Each structure stands twice: as C-alpha cells, then as structure tokens.
Amino acid sequence: MNITSAQYIAGRGGNNSSITATIDGQELSVPLDPANRHYAEILRQVEEGVLTIQEAE
Amino acid sequence: MALSTIQNNSFADTAVHGYRNLLINGAMQIYQRGAGTLASGQFGPDRFQWGSANLDNLAGTLTQDSDAPDNFGSSLKVTVTTAETAIASDEYAYLNQRIEAQNLQGLGYGTSSAKQVTLSFWVKSSVTGTFAVGLYKGDNTGQIHNKTYTINSAGTWEYKTVTFSANTLAGGAIDNDNGIGLYVNWHLGAGSNFKGTSSSSGWISYVVSSWADGQDTDAVLTTTNATWQLAGAQLEVGSEATPFEHRSYGDELARCQRYFNKVNSSGAYHVFGHGIAWNTGTGDISIGIRHPVTMRTTPTLGNSGLSGFGVDPSNKTISAMTLYHHNESQSTLKLTAASGYSAGDALQLIDRDTTPNANLTFDAEL
Numbered sequence: 001m002n003i004t005s006a007q008y009i010a011g012r013g014g015n016n017s018s019i020t021a022t023i024d025g026q027e028l029s030v031p032l033d034p035a036n037r038h039y040a041e042i043l044r045q046v047e048e049g050v051l052t053i054q055e056a057e
Numbered sequence: 058m059a060l061s062t063i064q065n066n067s068f069a070d071t072a073v074h075g076y077r078n079l080l081i082n083g084a085m086q087i088y089q090r091g092a093g094t095l096a097s098g099q100f101g102p103d104r105f106q107w108g109s110a111n112l113d114n115l116a117g118t119l120t121q122d123s124d125a126p127d128n129f130g131s132s133l134k135v136t137v138t139t140a141e142t143a144i145a146s147d148e149y150a151y152l153n154q155r156i157e158a159q160n161l162q163g164l165g166y167g168t169s170s171a172k173q174v175t176l177s178f179w180v181k182s183s184v185t186g187t188f189a190v191g192l193y194k195g196d197n198t199g200q201i202h203n204k205t206y207t208i209n210s211a212g213t214w215e216y217k218t219v220t221f222s223a224n225t226l227a228g229g230a231i232d233n234d235n236g237i238g239l240y241v242n243w244h245l246g247a248g249s250n251f252k253g254t255s256s257s258s259g260w261i262s263y264v265v266s267s268w269a270d271g272q273d274t275d276a277v278l279t280t281t282n283a284t285w286q287l288a289g290a291q292l293e294v295g296s297e298a299t300p301f302e303h304r305s306y307g308d309e310l311a312r313c314q315r316y317f318n319k320v321n322s323s324g325a326y327h328v329f330g331h332g333i334a335w336n337t338g339t340g341d342i343s344i345g346i347r348h349p350v351t352m353r354t355t356p357t358l359g360n361s362g363l364s365g366f367g368v369d370p371s372n373k374t375i376s377a378m379t380l381y382h383h384n385e386s387q388s389t390l391k392l393t394a395a396s397g398y399s400a401g402d403a404l405q406l407i408d409r410d411t412t413p414n415a416n417l418t419f420d421a422e423l
Contacts, residue, residue, distance in 0.1 A: 009379045012335070012381070012382070017381055017391075018383075028357050028358065028420075029357065029358040029378070029380040031356070031357065031380055031383055033355040035353070036355055036356070036421065037423065038420070
C-alpha cells in the first residue's frame with residue numbers, strides 16, 4: 001500500500017476514533033483495529049519509520 | 058418419502074455434501090468493485106486479489122468477463138495492456154484469494170490428523186506453458202506447498218485439478234481467529250529469487266526461493282494483449298475434485314459482504330442513512346449505517362467523492378466524512394456539513410444528484 005498521509009480523527013469525548021489516510025490515492029477513514037488491514041499497514045509503516053500519523057485537530 | 062429410500066452413502070464422508078468449497082465467489086459472480094488494475098492489492102471479482110512486487114512496466118486490468126466454460130456465467134480475466142519488458146530476479150505477480158483462518162480449523166493443520174485439500178479450476182490463457190499454483194500459510198511457522206499445472210492449448214478453457222498434501226509439520230497450526238489462514242495463489246510470473254526451492258512433494262518451511270517455485274513461463278506478463286482467465290475455482294477437503302458447488306447469487310454476495318460491502322445509490326436523493334446533529338453551528342453530524350452481514354472486522358470507510366453527498370434537510374454540502382464509533386455490525390459516520398443545523402436536528406445523508414451516483418464502501422478484506 002502506498003500511504004501518503006495519515007491523521008487521527010477525534011471521537012466524541014476527545015479520544016481518537018479513526019485515522020483519515022490517503023492510501024493508493026484514495027482518501028479513506030481507517031478504524032483503530034489491528035485486524036483491519038489498512039490500520040495494520042499504517043502501524044507497520046509507522047514502526048518502519050516511513051509514516052507519521054498527525055495528531056487530531 | 059420413506060426412510061428406506063434415502064441412500065446410506067449420503068451420510069458417508071465420501072459423499073458429496075454442500076458447503077464444501079472453501080473459496081468464496083469461485084464462480085466469479087460477485088463484482089462489487091468493478092474493474093481493477095494490475096497493481097498490487099487490486100481486486101477484480103470479489104475476494105480475488107492481485108499481488109505483485111517490483112514490476113516496473115506492467116499495466117492491465119482485472120475484470121469479470123462473460124466468457125466462461127459451460128455451466129458458468131462469468132470468469133475472472135487478466136488482460137495485459139502494457140507488458141513487463143522482462144521479469145527481473147526480484148519481480149513477481151500472482152492472483153490470490155485469502156481464506157479466513159477460523160474457517161480452516163477442519164483441516165487440522167499442524168497435527169497428525171491434518172487433511173489433504175484439492176483445488177480445481179477452469180483456466181484459459183492466450184499463452185501456453187507451465188504455471189505454479191499453491192498454498193501459503195503465515196500463522197505460527199510460515200509454510201508453503203506449490204504444485205504446477207500446464208496450459209496446453211492457447212485460447213481454450215481447460216479444467217485443472219491439483220491435490221495438496223496434509224500439513225502435519227510442527228508449527229503448521231492455523232490460528233482460530235479472523236486473520237489470514239491460507240493464501241491460495243495462482244502465479245503468473247516470478248524472477249529467479251522466488252524459484253529454486255521445491256515444495257512440490259509436500260509442505261515445507263517457507264523460504265523466499267520457494268514462493269513461486271515451478272513457475273516456468275512469464276509470458277502472460279511479458280506479452281502485450283495477453284489474457285489469462287479463471288473460472289469455477291474450488292478448494293475442498295480430500296484428494297479428489299468434486300463437481301463445482303454452485304451457490305446462489307444471494308448466498309455468495311452475503312459471503313463476500315463479510316469482507317467488502319459497497320452501498321450504491323439508487324439515484325438522486327437516495328438516502329444512505331439517518332442521524333442527528335449533536336452540536337449547533339459546527340455542522341457535526343452522526344449517521345448510523347448497519348452492515349448487511351457481520352463483517353470480518355471493523356471496516357475501512359471509503360466514498361466516491363464528497364461532492365456526491367448531501368445532508369437533508371436543505372441538501373447541504375459535506376466537507377468531511379470519517380468513521381466515528383463503529384464495529385463489525387455498524388459504522389457510525391461523522392459528517393461535517395455546512396452550518397445551519399441545531400443540536401438534536403434529525404438529518405439524513407443523501408445522494409446530491411451528481412453524476413456518477415455516490416457510493417460508500419466498507420472494506421474488511423484480509
């Protein structure tokens with residue numbers, strides 16, 4: 001997956017509830033679920049140091 | 058009907074029972090996404106995914122096609138529009154379906170009672186040659202078992218069956234969870250790095266040089282306008298291929314929707330879901346959408362473009378759409394719309410009457 005951006009989205013109450021990410025050219029909303037393949041790949045790329053998740057606004 | 062008329066062998070393990078195809082959408086009936094490309098991670102007919110590494114020229118499509126063998130209505134078709142100049146040592150491409158681990162516990166992998174499985178399929182290609190086809194599992198110890206099949210005649214539907222040995226290796230267990238249990242791989246080309254360690258006699262521990270061992274021809278990938286088609290794909294327990302298990306469209310669609318669900322608009326002002334504004338002035342809105350079946354895991358939300366959606370009343374434009382609170386059964390969408398709503402207002406997410414029609418996607422693929 002080519003992930004070019006990622007930013008947390010705050011849920012009601014202020015906790016992060018999802019990530020808005022541009023993946024293979026498409027903007028997607030990714031849940032914070034390790035079994036979700038997009039989230040797993042985001043975590044892998046963060047671990048690898050090639051992706052940073054921006055804080056929620 | 059008298060009980061005496063029921064054939065005793067209908068109850069035997071050797072009888073051909075229903076629900077035996079471990080693959081989903083083997084008849085290529087379900088095609089929610091439409092055409093894909095030959096980029097890694099793309100899908101054609103549901104559940105069938107393209108994988109590749111390091112290819113630098115290849116372009117083409119992954120589509121559903123009405124050309125199919127007798128007794129089938131559809132096939133999956135790979136069409137190469139720009140050929141790969143040559144397959145370098147670090148390049149490969151394959152079609153695969155990933156099977157959910159908890160659906161494979163009956164195989165008993167990693168135990169002495171593990172079972173053989175047989176893969177059967179129809180294939181048609183514009184180029185002849187020998188191709189690798191195999192199984193790979195990643196849970197516990199990575200292990201692989203590849204075999205080969207040969208396309209004898211170009212442009213002709215041919216029926217192939219391949220039986221894979223029982224996996225009794227230590228570390229062969231497939232976790233009982235919702236992750237990937239098995240990859241079923243149809244290889245279409247591979248460089249020298251991925252060949253040289255044979256697993257044709259049975260399961261072995263995975264090494265890179267075993268990935269596509271047996272793949273002899275790369276000509277599908279290196280020939281402009283080459284085609285390769287697949288239909289009637291079935292993976293079943295046992296050493297014999299039984300007739301293809303035709304399932305109803307609705308049954309197969311529901312199976313596919315566990316992994317991917319596309320919600321299409323019926324046209325202008327189609328209502329995708331209802332919800333409320335929870336703040337006044339900021340346009341913060343939540344809309345609940347229930348999934349038609351329980352999905353494999355919490356899905357990723359996609360949309361066809363925010364300009365295609367509106368919020369009623371007043372058909373206001375949307376500037377953001379994200380997942381809010383969600384699980385495998387329901388996704389609650391957080392929308393940011395033009396201001397003018399008050400906390401507690403009842404709202405609905407609609408198609409704004411733009412072209413093409415809007416759609417939402419929920420992706421829980423493996």
